[in-house]
Amino acid sequence: MNKPKKNWLLASTVAAIIAAPTVTRANSELEMLQKNPGNWASWGGDYSGTRYSKLSQINTSNVKDLQPAWSFSTGVLRGHEGGPLVINGVVYIHTPFPNTVYAIDQKTKAIIWEFTPSQDADATVPVMCCDTVNRGLAYGDGKIFLQQADTVLTALDAKTGKRVWSVQNGDPRLGMTSTNAPLVVKDKVITGIGGGEFGVRGFLAAYNIRTGQLEWKGYSMGPDKDTLLKPGKSTTWQDGKVTPVGPDSGTSTWKGDQWKIGGGTTWGWYSYDPKLNLVYYGSGNPSTWNPLQRPGDNKWSMSLWARNADTGEVKWVYQVTPHDEWDYDSINESVLVDQEINGKMRKTMVHFDRNGFGYTLDRESGELLVAEKFDKAVNWASHVDMKSGRPIVVPEFSPEFHGEDVTTVGICPAVLGVKNQQPVSYSPETGLFYISGNHICMNYEPFEVSYTAGQPYVGSTVSMMPPGVDVLTGKKDDSTNLGQFTAFDAKTGKIAWSNKEQFSVWSGSVATAGGVVFYGTLEGYLKAVDAKTGKELYKFKTPSGIIGNVNTWEYEGKQYVGVLSGIGGWAGIGIAAGLDDGTSATNSEGLGAVGAYRSLSSYTKLGGAFTVFALPN
Template sequence: MKRAFLLGFGVALGVGAAPAIANDSVETILKDPKQWGIQTGDYANTRYSKLDQITAKNVGKLQVAWSFSTGVLRGHEGGPLVIGDVMYVHTPFPNTVYALDLNQEGKIIWRYEPKQDPGVVPVMCCDTVNRGVAYADGMIFFQQADATVVALDAKTGEKKWSVVNGDPKKGESNTATVLPVKDKLLVGISGGEFGVRGHLTAYDLKTGKQVWRAYSMGPDSELLVDPAKTTELGKPIGENSSLKTWEGDQWKTGGGATWGWYSYDPKLNLVYYGSGNPSTWNPKQRPGDNKWSMTIWARDPDTGMAKWVYQVTPHDEWDYDAVNEMILTDQKIDGKERKLLTHPDRNGFSYTLDRETGELLVAEKYDPVVNWASKIDMDKSSKTYGRPMVVAKYSTEQNGEDVNSQGICPSALGTKDQQPSAYSPKTELFYLPTNHVCMDYEPFRVSYTAGQPYVGATLSMYPAPNSHGGMGNFTAWDNKKGKIVWSLPERFSVWSGALATAGDVVFYGTLEGYLKAVDAKTGKELYKFKTPSGIIGNVMTYEHKGKQYVAVLSGVGGWAGIGLAAGLSGGNEGLGAVGGYAALASYTALGGQLTVFALPDS
């Protein structure tokens, strides 16, 4: 499975000897802003850096410091890690991993090149992306496209262990990163468009042995749910179990994939993540709420037991996966200090909850064009409390068969997809990379065959009408008031992850390939530079030898760029995205490059 090239190490990882308690290594690194030790910046998913050498006053002087070609085309999501003097860079399929020596101009220390069956590529929805590696206890962890989880020695690239987390022949694959928590590695699964049964799994960091697995739907015992103790909106779920919300055995191919981001609160000892769409995309074929697809989960990482859940889009009719990031902040809301969780969902509503109890505090649209639901019912005395008030015109489950529901906003891409937001404790604003896209949606009947697409809908996508004409916005969001503070229109969706810094600068990338820097308070554009390909990677920052650097992967692709990435031209191909983004080919081309920026030497 591997070939490592040892080109000489001689670089300190800067974390000392192996810790007595696993996870100390991660928390030590996360306390040091000079390093970037986790894909989301920290366990809270804030993507915020305390580095402040680059400021709103001098960011306009940024220059390219160095670059690195990954040797792979297609969509480059995620971003590099920096541990001590070493940078770890990953690629989409075939999932090559590089260790680069920052003391020697990015010299390759080792590379890992897994030999995967290319048969996994056809079962990867929406491009062959991977959202990056993780680090803990002197090892680099990642899950390959074929759902093989691998642990590598961070110094040498030697494989320490591997374990199979899914079967591509059944449509199971991977696009997500993994999360080390304490002595465990938390791993999700992709494949909601192939009728997989989603799950989150914990493996022992040292050995790769499975510790627990929690499914998204099925019997409570397999969900790791206690009906008397696990709550939704403050009430025990009781008899409101998963099985009763599915017809017959549909839950066995019910979707609920877990391919998004994970966050962790060490004080509460809870992990937060979301589950994806129910299968199929034809809602007529799966009556009921289809629990627990489209759900925010809070789990104990030691046992896997769920403390609370909240299904944001019951009986999904639009493919509004709930896998987007859960950002953890401690803020004062309504005059009271609360431990908050903010989740800008695919469905176009941003939710603010108490992350300890699961109490719903705020739920508002973060793009005014959202029309599939008028609001979220916030009346605690109502039988529909916490549910979206669906507008019948934009339901895809109309009377009769084969009805093409038109003008639905947002599209299946969501008002934002997986592209992660950032949060600045200085401004108390959330910076959301978003899609400004609507769709027509026509379901059709489909039967399940293992390893074959289980979609059952034809989509077409286009810019939101009667708007700025573009397909994206970069938006500053107030999670306590549920209001947009400012919003910057973009020609195409903003498919890049954002970065906020103590220098009062926020960075993001565009599908045309621009790295942009804006003022954290006002949104004023301060800098832009066009990289060789469209950016769907996540901007990160680190410090080396006293200098702050900003880095991002460019390489167009992902769902929005699937037409370019996979060479598709039919308007309804790529689950509807190809036609909507046809103009993107006039602005960028395929590539795979890391670009690193810094201020010039004074």
């Protein structure tokens, strides 16, 4: 087992620096790997983040015959988010803290190599929001890239598991942690930072894949030299048109220098368009959760970004939820697809936000094309004004309108969002996006909080409950489901179908050419549904609740489906961290989640496992 020595000065050093006479273009190799459906070479299956596979051996006719083929225990408890990479026949899986990585031989099922980094648990785990999860690995230039919880980005030799280099991306002593899957683009590996609930100022950073040297860093807020916004050149959506951004937009909508602890962290997913050479991602909630302490739009938290992959310069940015009052992080993935909208083919970027609106933008210009609710229970805003791009807030559900130390009742969605980090999938055959979602509302009470480095900077008490409102119609009903799996047409902004689930669907889905979409449930079921109708075709109970992303690949002519199970994450934090104290169903432990999901412990327990499925021989 390979273990790097702890060193807080790794930001300026690397374990090995290899002279490179030419620039490595790792994305060329990745594009080739992604074109072969036998691989699953990045978190989204491809640079566009579609999570679509061209494999069709498993289809709507035979998926009912699916069987477990083999399984592997990770040896780690807590929540298992993310999913496996499969590169040229080798399966790479990861765990939550301590972030062990395994390379597994598919033929023998033996461990080829194993790597566990040395991390200071006492410094890192206490400042990890919402469980000790990790969302996955990246591959490029013959290396596996691991973003450790303590913010260290590590490059491992894909064949041997030996550490090539490590670099410090942040400092847990200031509340910084990392849970995101990196993305390899050209000669860079791109990563972000977490810690918005600790007043961390978010950024996206690019490191050289050969040496670990920092190439560029773009902050979510601050002066233009920090955000890498170019006044007059970088644009945003305003007044019904694409408009140049003015100078220092990242400070002018903040009170004083509060932007320095402004949040806007970047712990989600990153996509890339090789032709436009743009990286796409979202920034998270502003700090604190108490909106009365931070007047203004709080730019550029809660925003969608397009940055030049070479320099980090911002092409365009669009703020989804100005002056967020509800913790509606915008870190969710941005999926890149070409679609015909109003009779015109568009290069679009589709983003399903925690705020409950599905956004379709022109990914080249940043023009807003569609913004519609993908759960009709959403009530905090009536609609998005397409000219300004701003949501129209309903005062009844505005914590700021009611004031500090006053509970605003019945806000939909809850802080978990209609969809959290669990990535959607897209089928070019149906033209639909498949959304693993939450169906849950909240009561929200803001209170004054002061900032101390490395300490929680939340300033709100939250409790959660079912909406009692139908997903499709918005009409009141007596359902108590906390989750749904929804098919959505991003060209029109309309829901095609939606299946109710007892608990939130916290697993990322995968769509296939066989007409099947796979996802997992918090109780632990792997499910397969018909991509056109949503009809359930198969389910199997895995050892623990599924919050991991389902992936599919091929080995020796056979299609496999694999998923990490292991209950945890925000929705499962009560079980994962032992927070169930037996109080009322709406208690606010785990940032509001424990009470709402109290009954989950009757269906599943802790335990990390990787389960692989296939059709019988």
